[in-house]
Amino acid sequence: MSRLTDLIARAKARDSALGEELEREFKALASRRAFGLNFERHRPESVELPGRPVRRGDKVRVLPPRGSTQRGDPRLWRVTRIDGDGEARVAQVALIDADTSEVAEVAVADLVVVAEFRDFIYPGLVSTGGVTRGGDKPFHTVINGENFHVLEALTYTHRGKIDAIYIDPPYNTGARDWKYNNDYVEGEDLYRHSKWLAMMERRLSVAKELLNPNDSVLIVTIDEKEYLRLGLLLEQILPEAQIEMITSVISAKGVARFGQFSRVEEFIFFVRIGESTVQLGEQNMLDESRSATAQIGKSIDWLGLRRREPTAKRGARPNQFYPIFVDTETGFIRDIGEPITDEVDRMRVEVPKGTVAVWPLRPNGGEGLWGITPETAKRYLKDGYIRSRNYKPEIKQASIHYLPGGTVSAIQDGQIDVVGRDPDGAVQAIYRERKGVIPKRVWNMASHNAENGGSLILSKLLPDRRFPFPKSLYAVEDALRFFVADKPNAIILDFFAGSGTTAHAVMRLNRQDGGRRQCISVTNNEVAADEQAALLKAGLRPGDPDWEKWGICDYITKPRIAAAITGETPEGEGIKGNYKFTDEFPMAEGFEENAEFFTLTYESHVAVGANYAFQRIAPLLWMRAGSEGHRIDELPTQGWEVADTYGLLVDLDRAGTFCEAMAARDGVRVAYVVTDDDRRFQAVARALPEGVEPVRLYESYLSNFRFSMGR
Template identity: 60%
Template sequence: MSRLNDLIRQVANKDAQLAKDLQRETDALADRRAFGLNFERHTPEAVELPGRPVRKNDKVRVLPDRGESPKQEDERLFRVIKTYSEDGTMWADVEAVDDPEEGWSVAVEDLVVVAEFRDPIYPGLVSTGKVERGGNKPFHTVINAENYHALQALLYTHRGAVDAIYIDPPYNTGAKDWKYNNDYVESDDHYRHSKWLAMMERRLLLAKELLNPDDSVLIVTIDEKEYLRLGLLLEQCFSEANIQMVTSSIKPSGSQRGDEFSRVEEFIFFVMFGESHPATSTTDMLRDADGDTKLATVTWQGLRRRGSTDWKRSHRPNGFYPIFISVAHGTIHSVGDPIPLAQDRETVEPPEGTWAAWPLDPRREEGRWQVSPDRLREQLEEGTAALRSADEAIGAASIVYLKGGDLALVRSGAFEVDGRDAEGKLNVLPTALATRKAKTMWLMPSHDASAHGTALLSRFLPERKFPFPKSLFAVEDTLRFFVTGKPNATIVDFFSGSGTTAHAVMRLNRQDGGRRRSISVTNNEVSAAEQRGLRAEGLRPGDPGWEQWGICDFVTKPRIEAAITGVTPDGDPVNGDYRFIDDFPMSTGFEENAEFFTLTYESAMRVSSHREFSKIAPFLWLRAGSEGRRIDDISTGWDVADAYGVIANLDLSEQFIKAVEAEDGLTHAFIVTDEDRLFEAMVRQLPEHVEPVRLYSSYLRNFEIEAGRAAAR
């Protein structure tokens, strides 16, 4: 390595950037593990940005002629030297990144901007529609974006504040199911697994910073192609977390694998941080997984102590006392007090008209009751203890009572009670209670991806196809283990596909009145099969005729809208009923709100000079909780909404502070200033519970830091 470093220093004298690139690659090699999971972390990754305006200094690719498919030579990168207009056509002078001596002029419409993941980005968000049926509830958010860049953007709004991340990443089947550097990764690619791991690691490291370190969970589903490598990658990225893997049957009919066993399962990794752990459930997900809610009931225990030890009178003399039974009615008259160990029970005089029942075993040996007289009197009064039978001839009685967890649940009102039965004890009805610990093998009929993924999606989007959507109820159950006690949880899915995670969060909210919000990130990729036909029509990425068939616009957004409204994109009521846990017509929809955005790429100079506020405004709203009115314009100098305020003209600070103090639920104040003194003066005037954020330095710094980390990886 020392010789390599010497050579790199020599190169630096002639080409500083080349030396920097070489140093990054040698650092990556030096960082390889002697043991564990090794892969090419330095494999470059870049993404095309169709529709992004071409600007000076941008990296670009030259698009193939309309009607033609991309070729290998089309993957070269060029840098824009300048743009200009000539005869009504916009042109760009470009030079090759790998050979600055090579360059020419290209029509701007034939260029697409490319972002490498070590380049700084300055994202914005543009709203493309919304659905409002949830009153003042927070908004679910859908972002059309490259998910790596979306994760960087979310670090500005949700760093350390996410409760759960659920992702269903590409399974790397080799069947053109995902792209790396604008190329589909196929089964004959020798770097197929390395590319997949590099792609996943970059995103998982960003996801780690989003999650609340004290109590949160990352959930990743995968099949047999990559589950072993994924397990090692998770161990290496999240060594401090508790990691478990669950095997879940998602296709009982089986998926054929050539001459191999027919596959019925997938694997779910749970990466639990801090205090996070799975809640108890109404089912163990294995033995009682009949697809319907398993009803819990109480167990009435015998009051007389049984067993091989600790059951005799002598073991606990205070547990030996009489229960007086009415001769006329055969009911409990009263409960006596313990008698000394040396006293003969026959010397106890029962109240008139009663006889004494003692804790005697079948051989008439003296035993003991399991609770004190005062406790028994209390439980008899409330109906959680009762006389089942009595035998005056032998002086014994059978008393039943509720103990421990059952007693606590009944007293808390968790069980439904319908009066008392003939014995006088509470008539406790079977109730859906989460009392079981789930197992690591799931055999839930509701998790069948064919019936409750593909078929269910077709009800909301008739005639629209999406490959292998998850069962809605599988995602719902998986999340429930970790957000059931968090009604305000934030859940992120940055491989959101058809939008199942957002749909599942809405189901969970309906079941317990929660205000959970989801953030779904998906791109607008068009499938490989559809691309061929669109190219034959002369279309290219970025054209409206191309983009309308992308995942986000064609599937994700309309699915979430249909779920909320209960109406398909064609205007028909959604046909069918939801099942499991919460049964109701799909056409009812949900009382939820959702807004759809597209991620944009802005100029740092324009942002810092306050010329792109409308693109930055959604980030401020998201950071403040994505609820209530959004501040999209501050031409008046300042504005205060439900959860946050923004001030750009600090001469109006007195009015702004008064408005902030008058808004009860306000949590953030965004202050536009470059001057430290003015910012600090504003901070001193704000209420203590309001978080001050400095624009635009905090925004710009966030993305510069993330770009630096990406370059180092």
């Protein structure tokens, strides 16, 4: 290692850029795991930005001539100078990372700006339309842009705020279904698996920063080509999470493959963060043998008190390793002991006369944890919510059961009737109202059929428009319901939004319970591979309006969400057919929801800091404040303005009036203060109403993207 370090130091002395690149690769190799998932990270990803004006200092590629279907020059150039005006502008460019220097003069119209993922970005948003039918409800947002960069933009607006992420990433079939560095990854590419992993790792690492660390879920669908690698990747990126994979039947008729089993399923990873748990459902998802409605009048279920997850070992939760003293005559619980520290031998704990100490021992004899604290256990013992059964004197063991918190709350709320008590005081109770059932890990629901719930619904919303393999609307709805049913204000993110099914599913959930959940949908405007050749032959390029109108965001995602809300097709006709299953109603009714569409932009940090890019930063400020109500799109002429959920102060001499206006408005959450003077900013912050978050512009924005992205 020291020899390599010396060689890298010598390389840096000769060529600092080359030396830094070698050092970065060396650190990546040195940090590799001896066991687990190892893969090549390859070159940092890059994305072309058609339509972005070419500026001096930009990285660019030279495009092929119009009308050509040949691939353009893959090399990167740096713009050193621009001469001329209008369409006659010419750029002088210098080759980047070349063994020998090379310069050229190229028409600016034949250049496309390139952003590499190792570069800092300063994002903005430009509105491209929207739909408003939801009154004061928060807006769903659709963002057209490279999803890695949009995720980075969301670290400023939604870091730690996302309740659920649902993504359906490319399955890496080898059938030109995704690109890496602007090239389709073909089936014969020897590195296609590691390229896919590198692509996913970068995005999941940023997405992790967006999830609520206390209670959130990441849901990822995949098929057999990458599910093993994806599972390992999720474990490495989110080692503290609880990960389960379920099998979902998406087409009972199957896909016949000679010499192989017929594929009928795909897989869904559920990655639970913090205290996130799977909520009960109406059905067990495998069959209809047990529905929640049928539980009315049945006895409550008792659960084993010992925690079952592999990480539930003594020491993981200091207060949850304690003795439960069971009477040797009756086999009932007499008392709850105190927790002991890791260094105390449990066999030395004093046991009250006539009792035996029952500990949370794992099947292999190892020391585990109880599922509740001793204080809760004592309270439950008094109220009859914990019990001991099947006491075995010969081994001094008993089964300890308890009622989970939801059942206890239901008893206290009167949803469950206590009809008696056992000899030890444990409650006997029955369900008076509907109670859900625990879902199984294999789903076989007619509503999850990808053809009927996906392609057929999309064809009704967007007649004559096709999108390959849309998810079943009802499958996405069910997956989310297990985690956001009790969160009416949940924020859901889908950064592989495709046709927009996730946002559509969130609208259905809102309609069912009057919720105000919002969905952030992220997709690029990539044109399908089989359509690009014809457009290129016609002399079109990415960025041209007649090219972009066929892209996935403009042609499918935005129209689909607009159609779902309005109940009308893009042609203005009422959508035919009805929604089915959980909530049945005519599709033409639409939804009482709001949605706004944006395109990601790339700003200069100098322009941002000088207050010249406010119009493109404004949507980010609005989103950070909740994506609700009026948005401040222009710098206020009076020096300040207060919208529905946030305020903006530009002239600090008007701070007193601004703070008074903030105090007079209900529902404001954030105060943006434009100043370079931290002392004056702190003075304004102290004068703001309690509960309002003060944010200093543009320091908070610039520092987020300059220092927080782990470059």
